Amino acid sequence: MSDPINPGANEELRDALERLTLIESLLRKALEECKERLHPKPRREVEKELLKVTESDKEPGFGRLARIVKDHFIKNWELATSRDLTALKSIDLVQLSDLRNDVIHGRKRQISTVEARFVAICVEIIEDAFGFSQGTSWFAYLRTLRDADRLTHTEFHKHIEYIAEHDLPDTLEDFELLRHLGQHDTARQDIRANQVLAGIRLGRPVRLPALGIAFILCVPTEPDAPFYAAETLLSQAQWNRVLDEASGTGDAMLARTGLSYADAESLTVKANRALREEGFDDLEMAIPTEAQWALLAAETERSTVPAALSEPRLATAAATASGLRDVLGVAYQFCGDKIARGGHYSDRRRDLANAEEDANDTAHPNPFCGFRPVLLIPQP
Amino acid sequence: MTNATNAGADRRRADALDRLTRIESLLRKALEECKDKLHPEPRSEVERKLLKATGSDRRPGLGGLVGIAIDTDFIRKWEYATSRDLDALKSINLFQLSVFRNAVLIDGRHVSVLEGRFVAICLEIVEDAFGFSTARREQ
Numbered sequence: 001m002s003d004p005i006n007p008g009a010n011e012e013l014r015d016a017l018e019r020l021t022l023i024e025s026l027l028r029k030a031l032e033e034c035k036e037r038l039h040p041k042p043r044r045e046v047e048k049e050l051l052k053v054t055e056s057d058k059e060p061g062f063g064r065l066a067r068i069v070k071d072h073f074i075k076n077w078e079l080a081t082s083r084d085l086t087a088l089k090s091i092d093l094v095q096l097s098d099l100r101n102d103v104i105h106g107r108k109r110q111i112s113t114v115e116a117r118f119v120a121i122c123v124e125i126i127e128d129a130f131g132f133s134q135g136t137s138w139f140a141y142l143r144t145l146r147d148a149d150r151l152t153h154t155e156f157h158k159h160i161e162y163i164a165e166h167d168l169p170d171t172l173e174d175f176e177l178l179r180h181l182g183q184h185d186t187a188r189q190d191i192r193a194n195q196v197l198a199g200i201r202l203g204r205p206v207r208l209p210a211l212g213i214a215f216i217l218c219v220p221t222e223p224d225a226p227f228y229a230a231e232t233l234l235s236q237a238q239w240n241r242v243l244d245e246a247s248g249t250g251d252a253m254l255a256r257t258g259l260s261y262a263d264a265e266s267l268t269v270k271a272n273r274a275l276r277e278e279g280f281d282d283l284e285m286a287i288p289t290e291a292q293w294a295l296l297a298a299e300t301e302r303s304t305v306p307a308a309l310s311e312p313r314l315a316t317a318a319a320t321a322s323g324l325r326d327v328l329g330v331a332y333q334f335c336g337d338k339i340a341r342g343g344h345y346s347d348r349r350r351d352l353a354n355a356e357e358d359a360n361d362t363a364h365p366n367p368f369c370g371f372r373p374v375l376l377i378p379q380p
Numbered sequence: 381m382t383n384a385t386n387a388g389a390d391r392r393r394a395d396a397l398d399r400l401t402r403i404e405s406l407l408r409k410a411l412e413e414c415k416d417k418l419h420p421e422p423r424s425e426v427e428r429k430l431l432k433a434t435g436s437d438r439r440p441g442l443g444g445l446v447g448i449a450i451d452t453d454f455i456r457k458w459e460y461a462t463s464r465d466l467d468a469l470k471s472i473n474l475f476q477l478s479v480f481r482n483a484v485l486i487d488g489r490h491v492s493v494l495e496g497r498f499v500a501i502c503l504e505i506v507e508d509a510f511g512f513s514t515a516r517r518e519q
Contacts, residue, residue, distance in 0.1 A: 086483065087495045090476040090502070099467050108467065114504045115468040121498050122471075128494055299389075301490070321389035321490045 012116040013103060019119045020100035023126055024062040027069050027093070030130040034077060042076035062100055066093035077130070082307055083318050088129040091122050131253070131315045196280070200377055205231070205323060208280075208375075211271055212241050215375045216323045220295050228375035229288065229296055232314045232325045233333060234267075239371075242271050255312035255331050255370040261287075261362040264334045264371045271373070282378040290336035292374055296320075296327050297341070305329040309345040312370060331370030332359035344368035389490055396491040399503045400481040404442040406503075407474070410458070410510040411448060422457045442478040449474065458510075469509040472502050 035046050049068045053060040060068070070093050078085045096119075102108040111119075126132075196206050200217075206228065207214040215228035234242075236250030250256075264287055271285040288296070299320040305328050306317040312331045319325050327333075329347075332340035340359035346368070359369055411430060418426065429448045433440040440448065449455060459466040477499075483489040491499075 084483075084489070086476060086480045087492075087498050090473045090480060090498070092471045092473050095467070095471040099471060102467070108465070110465075112468075112508065114501065114508055118468050118471065118501050118505060121494070121501055124494055125498060319492060321392070321492065323493060 012113065013109070013111045016111050016116050016119045017100065017103050019123050020062075020096060020103070022123055023093075023096060023119075024065060024100070026123070026126045026130065026132060027062070027065040028060075029132065030077075030126075031065065031068060031073065034130055035073070038073075038076050038080050042072065042080075045072050046076075062097035063094060066097045069093055074129075081316050082303070083129070084303070085129050087125045091125060096122060200228070200283075208275070208278075208283075211274060211285075212238055213373070218292070218295055218322065218324075218374075220291070224291065225379050226377065227288075227292060228377060229292070229324060230372045230374070231323065233312070233331055233370040233372045235314060239267070242267055242274065253314050255314055255326070257312050257331050257370045258365050258367050259334075259369045259371055260365050261334050261338045261340070263365070264373075267371065268373060284376040285373045286376055288333075288335045288372070288374045290339070293333070293335035293341055296324060296372075299324065300327045306345070312345045327372075332362075332366070332368050333370060333372045334362065338362050340366070340369050392493065392496045393484060393488075393491045396496050396499045397481070397484050399499045400442070400477060400484070403474075403477060403503055403506050404445065404481070406506050406510060407442065407445045407449065408439075411445060411454065418457055418461050422452060422454075422461075425452050426454060442481055443475065446474040446478050455509075464509065466509050468505045472505060477502060 031046060031050065035043050038046065046068065049072055050060065053064055074085055074089060077083075099108070099119075103111075196208060200206055203217045203226075205214060205216050213234065214231040216231050217226060218229050219226045233255040235252045236254050236256045237252040239256035240250045268285050268287060275283050275285065299322060301320070303318045304320050304325070306313070306326070309316065309330070314330065315325050317325070317329075320327065328342050329345065331342065331344050333342045334340045340362045344359075359366055362369060411426060426448065429452055430440075433444050433448060455466055455469055458464075459470075480489075480495075480499075484491060
């Protein structure tokens with residue numbers, strides 16, 4: 001495929017074009033995958049709009065996708081998921097499609113640093129709005145390392161070239177692919193480990209490639225030590241992946257429930273073994289203490305508790321200020337000494353007090369118990 | 381136990397509010413001062429709309445200013461008059477930012493880390509678009 005970038009285009013322009021192309025694919029993915037969660041009427045509207053385009057034998061382009069998302073999707077997605085998408089609505093997606101056209105067709109030959117950063121954050125906002133975000137991206141990690149002088153400019157480009165060479169898009173699934181590629185490449189494994197450790201040193205959200213789980217920093221008041229908590233309850237797919245059951249298949253949007261406390265303990269043993277194999281000798285996955293759980297629960301507001309659900313579906317409500325999801329109201333979560341807190345999805349009483357109730361039985365598999373691990377990090 | 385986290389959230393909300401307020405001030409300044417650089421016809425239209433808006437006892441807020449900018453197509457005209465590339469500014473839905481500011485200011489809405497970063501970048505873009513960033517750094 002020929003490179004659509006003008007010979008004189010600066011490096012940031014190239015990055016921005018890649019990101020704008022990524023935005024197009026994210027909008028396409030949102031319309032294809034997320035429309036099922038809309039209410040019937042708006043879903044039909046979206047399908048009708050998509051049909052109008054495909055009837056003309058054309059795949060909808062960025063501009064068309066942007067208009068459908070803007071006019072028919074965002075508001076209904078907000079209603080369906082009870083999420084506040086003000087940031088997404090503050091982006092003029094149609095204008096972004098014009099920007100991409102201008103870059104491709106050479107009408108725009110330079111991009112300022114602030115414009116490049118704007119495009120980058122648009123990607124993050126769109127990923128976040130549609131639940132595609134799984135932690136910090138491969139690309140962002142490389143930038144973090146470069147900005148922290150842990151990668152030279154040349155090394156940075158070498159890694160980016162590696163991504164391009166393997167046709168890996170700048171998406172958050174890259175870690176999965178790189179993990180696969182890295183099985184026979186110890187040097188690349190070291191790079192991945194360094195990325196995670198650099199993220200932890202900077203207090204950024206991190207995603208452990210070995211486990212496919214995103215973690216967010218939680219900072220209690222001293223003398224308690226900071227720790228990382230999983231962004232959501234473990235999904236069925238994540239649970240299976242850690243246990244290597246059915247090669248990690250399973251629903252990525254449903255919490256793994258039906259667990260006993262002993263199941264959670266077994267998982268942490270297995271996960272810690274995987275961490276050691278990946279070179280993370282100083283990290284330890286654990287069941288949260290009661291104090292750690294209390295810190296997570298204290299951040300919860302009404303808007304972060306999901307509306308009534310028929311199943312333990314993840315990420316249907318807003319994230320907390322720290323970015324945690326589903327702390328209360330999806331499934332009881334193990335903590336402390338063989339207890340589980342947080343209420344569950346089939347409890348029709350949707351207030352915070354009830355959502356904080358304990359589970360009755362944690363010794364046996366409980367259909368309403370799930371697991372949110374914490375990651376204990378080395379203290380300076 | 382939660383003090384550190386809450387303090388971070390409070391600070392983020394205050395920072396975002398401060399930045400959104402600065403966006404309002406910059407847009408006001410742009411409409412009041414930069415309009416002199418527009419061609420006569422669009423300039424008189426901006427002046428008329430501003431006068432109408434300030435005719436009541438209250439100065440227009442961010443929403444009102446954005447309304448004037450949209451009604452008069454101010455950004456495109458400013459881009460044309462100054463030959464500046466305002467693609468990034470045009471990619472921001474300023475009206476939604478005014479909705480966001482009201483939600484933070486009036487409803488005490490929390491601001492996520494991502495939203496905080498977004499607002500900070502929007503401020504930089506507004507400063508950059510109207511040529512105020514240098515002036516601000518010099519102050």
